[in-house]
Amino acid sequence: xxxxxxxxxxxxxxxxxxxxxxxxxxxxxxxxxxxxxxxxxxxxxxxxxxxxxxxxxxxxxxxxxxxxxxxxxxxxxxxxxxxxxxxxxxxxxxxxxxxxxxxxxxxxxxxxxxxxxxxxxxxxxxxxxxxxxxxxxxxxxxxxxxxxxxxxxxxxxxxxxxxxxxxxxxxxxxxxxxxxxxxxxxxxxxxxxxxxxxxxxxxxxxxxxxxxxxxxxxxxxxxxxxxxxxxxxxxxxxxxxxxxxxxxxxxxxxxxxxxxxx
Numbered sequence: 001x002x003x004x005x006x007x008x009x010x011x012x013x014x015x016x017x018x019x020x021x022x023x024x025x026x027x028x029x030x031x032x033x034x035x036x037x038x039x040x041x042x043x044x045x046x047x048x049x050x051x052x053x054x055x056x057x058x059x060x061x062x063x064x065x066x067x068x069x070x071x072x073x074x075x076x077x078x079x080x081x082x083x084x085x086x087x088x089x090x091x092x093x094x095x096x097x098x099x100x101x102x103x104x105x106x107x108x109x110x111x112x113x114x115x116x117x118x119x120x121x122x123x124x125x126x127x128x129x130x131x132x133x134x135x136x137x138x139x140x141x142x143x144x145x146x147x148x149x150x151x152x153x154x155x156x157x158x159x160x161x162x163x164x165x166x167x168x169x170x171x172x173x174x175x176x177x178x179x180x181x182x183x184x185x186x187x188x189x190x191x192x193x194x195x196x197x198x199x200x201x202x203x204x205x206x207x208x209x210x211x212x213x214x215x216x217x218x219x220x221x222x223x224x225x226x227x228x229x230x231x232x233x234x235x236x237x238x239x240x241x242x243x244x245x246x247x248x249x250x251x252x253x254x255x256x257x258x259x260x261x262x
Contacts, residue, residue: 001234002067002196003027005227013223015081017203022070022131029066033059054107054116057185060192060238061100062123067199068096069131082210082219084203094152096195097124101156103191105163107184109170117167121160128153182246189242197235200228 006023010016016023040056072093074080104120133147146153204210206224210217 001227001231002200003030005200005224005231008225008227009082009223012225013082013220017080017082017084018070018074019080022073025073025130026063026066026070030063033063051113051115051119053181054111054113054184055119057181058104058107058120058188061103061188061195062192064192064195064199065096065100065124066127068093068195069127071199073131073135079213081213081217082204082223083213085212094149097128097152098155098159100124100191101159102163103187105159105166107187108163109167111181111184112167112171114164114167114171117160117163121157124156124160125153128156182249186242186246190239193235193239193242197232200232200235203228 003026006016006018006026010023018026037056037059040052071084074083074085101121101124104124105117108114108117108120128147132149133145133153136147137143137145144150204219206219207221208219210219
């Protein structure tokens with residue numbers, strides 16, 4: 001629904017709040033995530049979460065992170081017609097990048113999966129270079145290969161490094177005992193839904209004045225339609241559904257066990 005809202009906005013206004021390259025990346029990742037969830041969801045074993053299951057339940061968070069990274073690409077590539085900030089304000093994107101690194105590290109520790117930690121780290125490194133460092137280097141050939149914020153990249157690796165150490169300690173101390181898939185699902189959907197809801201709320205609304213882009217730039221009065229609030233509400237529904245899925249599964253199992261015992 002977020003992709004539909006963005007495309008609808010572009011059709012109405014002739015521009016987007018993020019660069020078209022970022023929008024394309026976001027759309028492709030969203031489509032792949034939907035296909036992966038549809039094909040593989042029924043094959044996952046909640047009691048024994050493997051790498052495939054963990055990656056599938058992490059798709060809401062990954063897709064939301066790609067959306068934020070796509071907005072980071074906006075100033076790196078020289079701006080977008082209706083960007084939510086000017087080239088000097090990408091701090092919030094870096095904050096989310098580090099927050100997601102901590103989230104994925106926690107999930108890997110809870111589920112005892114070093115492979116998941118490595119894949120999550122590789123994805124975030126690819127996003128960092130693909131949406132910030134490399135576009136900035138193309139725009140300014142003399143710029144640092146790590147972009148404007150090399151300290152963010154170092155912090156990203158540091159978080160995953162700490163996660164790896166804690167994961168090794170966990171495996172050593174608690175052997176192969178793993179947390180249920182529901183905990184990882186709830187954490188990732190909560191983070192993904194929250195970031196997506198906040199991003200959609202933060203994007204410039206109809207009639208907003210974008211003086212940081214140009215003195216005469218306004219969002220058209222009919223730029224956004226009903227799809228934007230629909231996407232926000234669906235993000236909230238996803239968060240609530242993920243939180244209730246665990247208790248509902250326990251209640252359902254108890255009911256089934258009672259019937260079988262009778």
